[in-house]
Every structure is written in structure tokens, then in C-alpha cells.
Amino acid sequence: MDHHRWLIGSHLAGHDDATMEVSCHRLLRGPYTGLGAVLRGLVPEVSRRDPALVHRHSTEILAVAPDLAGIVGEAQGTLTSLAPYKEQTRLYPAARTRRIANGVVDFLLACAAPGQLGPLTLSFTRVDHADHTDQEFLAILVRRARPGQVKVSVSTDSGEVPAELAAALDRYARQVRLPELAPAVRPGRDREALARAFVEADGTSSDPAEIAAYTETEPRERAALHDARAAALRRQGEWSLRLGAIPYHAEHGSDPAQAGGAALCEALLHCFSLGFHHAVVDYGRRGRAVTDPAAQDEQYWVLSSKAATSLAALGRPDEAESIMKQLRSQSTRHDIHLVTSYSLAMMYTRHFPRERRNHHLAKEYATNAIAIASLWPDLAERPFHVVFNENGLALIELHLGNLPEAIRLVTRGRERLDRELAPGTYLLHRSVLTHNRATVLAIAGRLDEALADFDRVIEMDPSYAEYYLDRATVKRRLGDAEGAMADYDAAITSMFGVWELHYNRGDLRAEQGDIEGAIADFERVLELEPDRLDARVNAVDLLIEAGRLAEAGAHVAEGLLRAPGDGQLLCGRGRLAIEAGDTTSALADFDRALAADGSLVAALAGRATLAYEAGDLDAAAQDLSRAIEVSRDPDLLYNRGRVHAQARRWQAAIDDFGAALLLPGADQEELLARQAACHAELGQALAS
Numbered sequence: 001m002d003h004h005r006w007l008i009g010s011h012l013a014g015h016d017d018a019t020m021e022v023s024c025h026r027l028l029r030g031p032y033t034g035l036g037a038v039l040r041g042l043v044p045e046v047s048r049r050d051p052a053l054v055h056r057h058s059t060e061i062l063a064v065a066p067d068l069a070g071i072v073g074e075a076q077g078t079l080t081s082l083a084p085y086k087e088q089t090r091l092y093p094a095a096r097t098r099r100i101a102n103g104v105v106d107f108l109l110a111c112a113a114p115g116q117l118g119p120l121t122l123s124f125t126r127v128d129h130a131d132h133t134d135q136e137f138l139a140i141l142v143r144r145a146r147p148g149q150v151k152v153s154v155s156t157d158s159g160e161v162p163a164e165l166a167a168a169l170d171r172y173a174r175q176v177r178l179p180e181l182a183p184a185v186r187p188g189r190d191r192e193a194l195a196r197a198f199v200e201a202d203g204t205s206s207d208p209a210e211i212a213a214y215t216e217t218e219p220r221e222r223a224a225l226h227d228a229r230a231a232a233l234r235r236q237g238e239w240s241l242r243l244g245a246i247p248y249h250a251e252h253g254s255d256p257a258q259a260g261g262a263a264l265c266e267a268l269l270h271c272f273s274l275g276f277h278h279a280v281v282d283y284g285r286r287g288r289a290v291t292d293p294a295a296q297d298e299q300y301w302v303l304s305s306k307a308a309t310s311l312a313a314l315g316r317p318d319e320a321e322s323i324m325k326q327l328r329s330q331s332t333r334h335d336i337h338l339v340t341s342y343s344l345a346m347m348y349t350r351h352f353p354r355e356r357r358n359h360h361l362a363k364e365y366a367t368n369a370i371a372i373a374s375l376w377p378d379l380a381e382r383p384f385h386v387v388f389n390e391n392g393l394a395l396i397e398l399h400l401g402n403l404p405e406a407i408r409l410v411t412r413g414r415e416r417l418d419r420e421l422a423p424g425t426y427l428l429h430r431s432v433l434t435h436n437r438a439t440v441l442a443i444a445g446r447l448d449e450a451l452a453d454f455d456r457v458i459e460m461d462p463s464y465a466e467y468y469l470d471r472a473t474v475k476r477r478l479g480d481a482e483g484a485m486a487d488y489d490a491a492i493t494s495m496f497g498v499w500e501l502h503y504n505r506g507d508l509r510a511e512q513g514d515i516e517g518a519i520a521d522f523e524r525v526l527e528l529e530p531d532r533l534d535a536r537v538n539a540v541d542l543l544i545e546a547g548r549l550a551e552a553g554a555h556v557a558e559g560l561l562r563a564p565g566d567g568q569l570l571c572g573r574g575r576l577a578i579e580a581g582d583t584t585s586a587l588a589d590f591d592r593a594l595a596a597d598g599s600l601v602a603a604l605a606g607r608a609t610l611a612y613e614a615g616d617l618d619a620a621a622q623d624l625s626r627a628i629e630v631s632r633d634p635d636l637l638y639n640r641g642r643v644h645a646q647a648r649r650w651q652a653a654i655d656d657f658g659a660a661l662l663l664p665g666a667d668q669e670e671l672l673a674r675q676a677a678c679h680a681e682l683g684q685a686l687a688s
Helices: 033-049 051-056 058-064 066-072 096-111 132-144 163-172 191-200 208-216 219-236 239-243 245-251 256-274 277-290 297-313 317-330 334-351 359-373 382-399 403-420 427-443 447-460 465-477 481-494 499-511 515-528 533-545 549-562 567-579 583-596 601-613 617-630 634-646 650-661 668-687
Strands: 004-008 020-023 120-125 150-156 173-177
Touching: 004 163, 020 033, 033 051, 033 058, 033 066, 033 096, 033 120, 033 132, 051 058, 051 066, 051 096, 058 066, 058 096, 066 239, 096 132, 132 150, 132 163, 132 277, 163 173, 191 208, 191 219, 219 239, 219 245, 239 245, 239 256, 245 256, 245 277, 256 277, 256 297, 277 297, 297 317, 297 334, 317 334, 334 359, 334 382, 359 382, 382 403, 382 427, 403 427, 427 447, 427 465, 447 465, 465 481, 465 499, 481 499, 499 515, 499 533, 515 533, 533 549, 533 567, 549 567, 567 583, 567 601, 583 601, 601 617, 601 634, 617 634, 634 650, 634 668, 650 668
Parallel strands: 004 150, 004 173, 020 120, 120 150
Antiparallel strands: none
16 A cells, blocks of 8 residues: 655655655745645646636635635635734634645545546645644645545654644655755855855755854854845745745845834734734744834734744743733833733733633723723724723623623623714724624524624624624524534535534534434535534434445444543444444443443443343343433433333333333333333332
8 A cells, every 4th residue: 555755864855756746844935835736736727727726625625725826816815814914802812724635635635536636646844843733734634635536745854743634644745854965065166155055045944064164154244144145035926935045035134123024023014914823923932033123113013923823822821921921011102001900901811821811801901992982092092992801701600600790791882883983994893793793692592683793794694604604603593503514514515624513513413313314414524624523423323324334333442442432432333343243342342431420321331231131130220221311311321211111110111111101202102102011011010
């Protein structure tokens, strides 16, 4: 069987079998340096062959390779991505890059299909120097792509790569350690030529002679080389160069504070708008290092605040808090104290681990932000700043359990924006307020009002996937399964890589008895995110129900490989053992499952079934009683009633059948017949 490859060591360029070979070094083009090069090579040809395929994936293609806008056309945007800088009041979650990666993998697999480009062989080099986006994408590609479709070669200078990529390469690729090779000696190159070669490699050269020559070059001469290279790259007019090589040269050129800081700030804002948070943190760190916080306070503020926001989005709130407190201590600007107060409020109500959250302290910061906003000097902007910070306070009130106040704040805020601001301005935040009001109304049980608000926000921002998920949830609570399904279908057709949509649609399909459709959705979840145990357990249950036992067994094995000792998967393996007639193995797995989680209803019910069939009625009743304590399910009561009846405990059986009759989903006819038979047996026993 062919394999993907992981080459470690000195890279030998020019694989004979490679369709394309690209460097992933982030200094070249920043996020998606390697994948962007692949798409720039493939998309023009695919667009000629199948423009519909390119259009279907236009959003993720342009997020990865913005230089392709002239070929791909305009992507489907959201208010989040289209909002002007000053109106960006919401950011994409960190998970968005995973969605982009999965969408591009879908695209590449379609490109490799018969009738398209056919099988591809892609070689990615310098991967240990890549941005997080390329490394995350490669982990997903190596896992999802079969070598016969898209064969992947990953080259690293060392074996040090992030855990997800390392795990994927260890499992799906063959590792090859390359011999140490001395760099080729090219005669006739003096120190100046070697230093220029290093700069023209955009800082990615691994040639010791070039590195040494560059290091030995006088700083002013080095800066001039960087300036010349930056100017040459700008003349190429390729946007992605402004995310990698251009800011690199600008920060090392003759004017790092002005030109370097500005280039890094531009790259940071672009990546912030797309949710590339690791890159934002990197640009922020580098930009802060070359920017004078006193002389360039606005630039320093932008670099710092965006980096802090991205750190919080990445689950690193301690680092974000440190930056925010540093800014507060260094500045008396009212706008900085306004934004940092809001940010710290969000840290304490949302971003810190639960044990560190303090909603009351968050409220102190939020009310301080509102006080500053109410004194905002620009009267035209004051309503927005007050409403924005009151929206943050509404979240804190929600976390404190004060639903009426949360609803009042977001309702008043939306009304004020509509009343005091010009139409067409701050559309993103108007949509955020509408969505937040719908969410709190749904939590409060005011479902019809919530649905109306979800309708409004989808009309305002039809390409934002989460809105469809939320509206479908409300529709299901209102009993509108058909409407919920329509929302899932519409979102899945137009969005890329959103596993939550497939999970929820699978759950609804299972409720409606569409077992095959539900299995397909849960398996799509696992294709996108194989560590989703809930989806795997659901798939196993449904596959067993459908009699597809071999597929269920494969899912159990894969799940236990990823989560050894998981109780629900052990329970699934026990159920499969029963189907195979191996009661000894089944009992052992149920015991292991219950050792992991003593409240697992399926394991208790399975073990009760084995005990019942073995004639141990007391053990069966005991396990069923424990299961009923966890889940008041009519089937569990029915089964315990049968156990009691088999043990001639007629009144206990009658009580269980009667209790089951009162629960939704009960088989009324069967329960009444069982109850009547027990009454007859009890009457005979009393008569004798």
C-alpha cells in the first residue's frame, strides 16, 4: 500500500513524482503560505474545467489565497468579514481555520477525482517553519486524503511539529530521515552576494554560508538590502506577499518603526478579520517590538489590542490580560481605558477557566466602560460606544442569572442604534444585538419572540452559519422539525466544514426515523472532526440498529484508539459482542464501561439483559434500578417490570408497567396487556 511521506532532515528539492512542490515557510506569505501556493497553481486550471466547483469553495479559496480574487470572483461574505475596521465588533472563532482547512480538503479531493485533474502528489517543505494554518491543514489533509487520491509529502528540517500534525504523520505517513548533507558550494560568491542571497530568500535560507554572510554584514547595508527587496516585492502586486515577506523586510529595513510597524499592522488587521488568530499574535508581538508606544501610540494600541483579543480567542487569557493591564498602566487615553475595561470584563465572565471567572468583578469593569462611553466626546459616536458596552454587560447579567435585565439591555441597545445612528452604519453590531436578544429570549423560554429575532438576523446576515443552528434549535423546541431540517439543509449547502450542522441534522434525522441519513451525517462529523466522541457513539448505536455490525465495530475500534477506556465505546463493543453471541466478552466490556462511568444507562441495561438471560433476576433488577435512577425511560421500566414478573413479584411489576404508561413514548397496548396479566396472576396468588 502506498503511503504519505514525512521527510525529516536536509530537504532534497525536486521530487520526480510531485505534481507540485511548495515551501510552507511563514516568512514568505504568512498564513497558508504552502496551501496558498498549491491553490494558485491548481485553481486557474480547475476554474477552466469546472467553474462551479471553484465557486462552491470560493470563500475558503480566497481566505487562503487572496491573490486569486481575479479568477475566483467575489466570495460569499458575512457582516463579520465585510465590516469596516471601526465597526468590527465580533471576531471569527479560532475554529474557523479548521473549517477552512476541511473545505479546501473537500476541494482538493474533488480536483483529484476522475474527470478532473486526477490523482495529485503534493510536496510541502519547511513545514516546521510554517504558520499554524498550514500545519493544521496538513494534519487534516494527511488524515483525510488517501494516497491514491492526494499523495502528500511533508518535509521538515527537524521532527518538531505540533501534536496534531505529528500524530497524523505518525499514523498515516511513512517517516524517512534524510542524511545530513553539506550545502552545495557555489564558487564565485563573495560575502555581499551571499548576504544578498539570504535576503532574497526572504529570511528562509538554511545555507550556513549565506546566514554567516548576512550576520557579518554591516547593519546599514543589511537594512538597504531589505529595503530593496521589499520594494521589489511590492511591485509584484501580490497581496499575500504583504502577509509574509514584505512585513519581514520592512521590520528589518531602514525604518522598522514606521514602515515595519505599518506593514505588520496591515497584515495583522487582515488576518484578524479572517480569524487567523495565531498569525495575529505573531504580527502583534513583532509589531510591538519595533513600535514606540509613546511616539506611535495609535499603532501600538492597534497591534496590542488585536493581539490580546486573539490570545483570548485562542484560550490564552492570562497573556491577553497582561497586555491589557500594561496598556492601562501606560496610557491616560479615555478610549484605551474604555476598550481595556470591556476586554477585562469579557476575560472574567467568559475567557478565564471557570475557577477564575468572577462575574461580579466583570460587572465592575463593564460599568466602568459604560461610564467612559457615556462621556464620549464625539456625540455622533457616543450611542454606539454606550450600546456596545451595555451589550457586554447584558452577557454578564445573563451569567449572573438576571435574564430580564439582559433582555432589557440588548432590546434598548438595538432600539437606540436604530433611532440615533444613520441607516446602513454599524450593521454588524445591529445584527449582534438582534442575535443576542434572540439567544436570551430562547433561554428565557420566549420561543416565538426568539424565532422572530432569529428570522431578522438571518435576513441581515444570511451567510453566518451559527444563526441557522440557533434558529433550528428554536424551531425544534417549537415542534417544527420540518423547518429545522430546512435550516440545516440550507446551511450545509452553502457553508464549508461546519461539523455542528451535520451533528444536529443527524440528531434530527434519527428522531424522525431516518437512520441511514442520520448515520451519513454523524459519519460526516467524524470525517471533519474524528475526536467527536458523541458523534461516534451515535453512529455506533445507529449502525447496530441498522444491522451494519462490521461498520459499527470499525467505529468502536477507531474510537477506542483515540479515547482508550471510554465507557460509551466499551458499551458499544459489549453490544456488538452480544450480537456475535460472545456473552463473556460482552459482560467484561459492560463491567469495564461501568468502572469508567457508573451511570452509563446502556451498560447497566446491557448487563441487566445478560443477567436476565442467565436467570439472575436479582442482579438484573438491581442494574435496571440504577439505570432508572439516571433515566426515567419507559423501556427501562418495562424491562424491570418483566424481571419482576419473571420473579413473580406481581405488584412490583404492575407498578413498573403503570409508571411506564405515564411517560411519553410508551407502548400503551403492550404495557396494558402486561399489567393486566400481572393483575390476573396477583389475583390468583391472593386467592390461593
